[in-house]
Amino acid sequence: xxxxxxxxxxxxxxxxxxxxxxxxxxxxxxxxxxxxxxxxxxxxxxxxxxxxxxxxxxxxxxxxxxxxxxxxxxxxxxxxxxxxxxxxxxxxxxxxxxxxxxxxxxxxxxxxxxxxxxxxxxxxxxxxxxxxxxxxxxxxxxxxxxxxxxxxxxxxxxxxxxxxxxxxxxxxxxxxxxxxxxxxxxxxxxxxxxxxxxxxxxxxxxxxxxxxxxxxxxxxxxxxxxxxxxxxxxxxxxxxxxxxxxxxxxxxxxxxxxxxxxxxxxxxxxxxxxxxxxxxxxxxxxxxxxxxxxxxxxxxxxxxxxxxxxxxxxxxxxxxxxxxxxxxxxxxxxxxxxxxxxxxxxxxxxxxxxxxxxxxxxxxxxxxxxxxxxxxxxxxxxxxxxxxxxxxxxxxxxxxxxxxxxxxxxxxxxxxxxxxxxxxxxxxxxxxxxxxxxxxxxxxxxxxxxxxxxx
Ligand SMILES: *Cc1c(COP(=O)(O)O)cnc(C)c1O
Numbered sequence: 019x020x021x022x023x024x025x026x027x028x029x030x031x032x033x034x035x036x037x038x039x040x041x042x043x044x045x046x047x048x049x050x051x052x053x054x055x056x057x058x059x060x061x062x063x064x065x066x067x068x069x070x071x072x073x074x075x076x077x078x079x080x081x082x083x084x085x086x087x088x089x090x091x092x093x094x095x096x097x098x099x100x101x102x103x104x105x106x107x108x109x110x111x112x113x114x115x116x117x118x119x120x121x122x123x124x125x126x127x128x129x130x131x132x133x134x135x136x137x138x139x140x141x142x143x144x145x146x147x148x149x150x151x152x153x154x155x156x157x158x159x160x161x162x163x164x165x166x167x168x169x170x171x172x173x174x175x176x177x178x179x180x181x182x183x184x185x186x187x188x189x190x191x192x193x194x195x196x197x198x199x200x201x202x203x204x205x206x207x208x209x210x211x212x213x214x215x216x217x218x219x220x221x222x223x224x225x226x227x228x229x230x231x232x233x234x235x236x237x238x239x240x241x242x243x244x245x246x247x248x249x250x251x252x253x254x255x256x257x258x259x260x261x262x263x264x265x266x267x268x269x270x271x272x273x274x275x276x277x278x279x280x281x282x283x284x285x286x287x288x289x290x291x292x293x294x295x296x297x298x299x300x301x302x303x304x305x306x307x308x309x310x311x312x313x314x315x316x317x318x319x320x321x322x323x324x325x326x327x328x329x330x331x332x333x334x335x336x337x338x339x340x341x342x343x344x345x346x347x348x349x350x351x352x353x354x355x356x357x358x359x360x361x362x363x364x365x366x367x368x369x370x371x372x373x374x375x376x377x378x379x380x381x382x383x384x385x386x387x388x389x390x391x392x393x394x395x396x397x398x399x400x401x402x403x404x405x406x407x408x409x410x411x412x413x414x415x416x417x418x419x420x421x422x423x424x425x426x427x428x429x430x431x432x433x434x435x436x437x438x439x440x441x442x443x444x445x446x447x448x449x450x451x452x453x454x455x456x457x458x459x460x461x462x463x464x465x466x467x468x469x470x471x472x473x
Contacts, residue, residue: 027068030055051423054430059086062451064435072435075445075459079437080249080281082312084361085450091311094357098350107135107347114352121359122320126291127299130320134339135347139280139306140174142317143242146302147178148341149325150240150274156328156337165197166230166241166273168204172250173242173278182242185251187417200238202230205256206248208393208404208411220257227264231271240274240301245292246397249281252442253402255395261296274301274325280317284308284358285368286446288375288398301325311358312448316351367449371399377453378445381460388464390471402444403463405471415441415471425466432462443467 031053039045057067062085064072074082084091098114105112119133134149136142147165154162167173167182174180180189181197189196203226210219231238245261248254268275277300282292286308289295293303302325306317331337345351361367378401385403386394392406392413405421407413415421422438429436436443436459443463447456 027055061085062448074435075447076437077448080446081307082448083308084311085448091357098353102349104348112349114349115347118352118355127293129299129322131323132321132326134319136317136343137315137345139317140176140179142304142319143173143179145319146276153325153328162239164237166200170248170251202226205260206254207256208254217257220260224263235271238273240276242276244278246287247282252439253444255397258296265298276302278304280306286399310354313354314351400446402442405441421470424470428466429462434459434462
């Protein structure tokens with residue numbers, strides 16, 4: 019079969035639907051929902067085959083930081099491509115992975131000294147869970163076999179990562195396959211009382227964690243959380259005081275703390291890492307998504323000297339962490355990550371983001387009074403608007419109405435890629451977005467919310 023040299027949207031869609039099965043998608047939706055084949059990307063823009071363009075306001079599932087086809091990252095990748103594409107990371111090493119590890123150790127909270135690589139976020143979570151369990155095992159504490167996580171949390175899709183997550187939509191079907199995790203009501207400030215501050219609510223909700231730790235510390239390896247923003251759970255936010263209290267309590271109870279910064283890392287929260295806002299160092303920090311600027315799959319689990327030391331012994335004692343993935347520490351992916359970090363070094367990205375974030379806040383402020391918006395909330399470069407039938411935080415549109423999907427369709431017709439999470443419309447844009455482009459995204463989002471809530 020021969021294919022046209024210049025495909026159009028329709029032709030490529032037809033071929034796609036014949037052979038692909040897309041992620042996180044009810045494929046039958048595509049009987050009515052157009053699929054959008056992308057021909058090329060540049061900066062915040064994606065261009066299809068029919069000459070239309072879309073502003074990538076969600077950074078292609080939160081991975082892109084400095085725009086599509088970024089010239090600097092492209093150049094560094096070209097150089098790497100001519101030198102080394104990949105090499106086994108057991109027994110061998112290479113420049114990019116060493117340099118990247120040095121930089122990550124320097125940039126992450128003090129005390130995180132060791133980098134263990136994998137190739138996607140879920141796998142980094144699996145590494146953290148296994149390492150924590152194995153640490154206690156090597157220390158003779160074999161009774162520690164469980165994990166504590168928060169309601170509404172999300173940590174990925176592999177069975178271990180899915181177990182510690184708590185978004186029913188993704189998890190419920192697989193219940194019989196999953197680990198028996200202790201789920202604690204979390205600090206999600208959407209549920210605070212009227213007049214209560216997010217800080218007070220987060221501190222108050224910590225009582226549930228304290229109770230769980232008192233009851234289960236003996237059998238618990240680690241608590242795993244998404245610092246400050248529960249992204250897949252609808253961009254729900256909480257105050258840093260919760261993380262401060264959690265760090266103290268984990269130490270007091272002899273339980274590890276795993277910080278899943280896969281989504282919030284690399285500046286999304288307003289600081290390079292969200293943990294900085296609480297002044298804490300977790301025992302494990304998982305990074306992925308923005309790590310390579312949105313170019314290539316790579317993840318890392320950083321940990322401390324104390325954890326590392328528990329595995330370091332003569333081979334015959336069988337204390338080593340015998341975990342690996344074929345593409346661990348891939349040289350191209352590490353090079354993309356280094357190029358991304360170079361862009362952070364080249365200018366004050368975090369400072370510039372503060373200006374952009376303030377602009378987003380200003381442009382979205384009027385939506386807080388919308389009759390069908392329950393809340394407009396923001397943490398750094400993440401801005402979310404939650405639709406609600408009566409404009410309060412007390413009611414929610416039934417998921418079956420799929421009102422977010424209406425916003426999605428409206429946005430596509432107006433050159434913006436939004437991908438609402440249920441009733442939550444959000445912007446998590448690449449950092450190269452301009453104030454005018456933010457205004458456009460928010461105007462489209464506002465009109466989309468009007469249309470999605472008019473009946
Ligand atoms: C996306 C995400 C993951 C999973 O990462 P994948 O690369 O999709 O496996 C884990 N935790 C958080 C907080 C995420 O946002």
